[in-house]
Amino acid sequence: MVDNFTIHDRELFNLLLGRPGGKTTTNILNEILIQPRNANQLSNILHLDYKTILYHMNILCNHEYVIKEKFDNFYWYQPSDKLISNLEEYNLIKNMQESLTHKAGDGPHKI
Template sequence: MRQLLWWLIGGSRGGKNRLRIVRALQRRPMNTNQLSNELELNYKTVQHHLEVLEENDVVTTRGDNYGKMYFLTDALTENLDILEEIAEQADIDIDDA
């Protein structure tokens, strides 16, 4: 999981937005539109990052189409300490994320 999170969060241009999405989903499950509004990001940008996170078992979904809700996976929830460590080491400002 550590290598995966480094690649997804610490080692890519989209890492900060992915971290922001994960942080938002820690607070509560949301759909793409809710995340887009909450994070003030373009809908397509959020959709792209959610697809990447889902493909890599960081988020999971329930429902379909516009009602599809995103949740953190158990795998990520069990490794939130690693996520914190990577965010700090990658110098991603968590308060801004």
């Protein structure tokens, strides 16, 4: 239980908050929730290395939160039904992640 909310999807919670790359994974999910995208588009939009995008997409596909489909010469990534059915919980976890990020910025290193 976190801040009076029970997390039911522990897998999604661990992907986004339980590992160092969780914020990048969240940023990628935010973009593909807007519209399906390929890795090159995500790389350009998020200003991340192409290989970094592929790394996160492989994790998301392996956990079945993202679907990878080939169209012409590109692979397109889109939210899976598993992610769509957990959008409320995704948004809750994302908000907790943002809250933790802001709290970390208020620590002793802030000038």
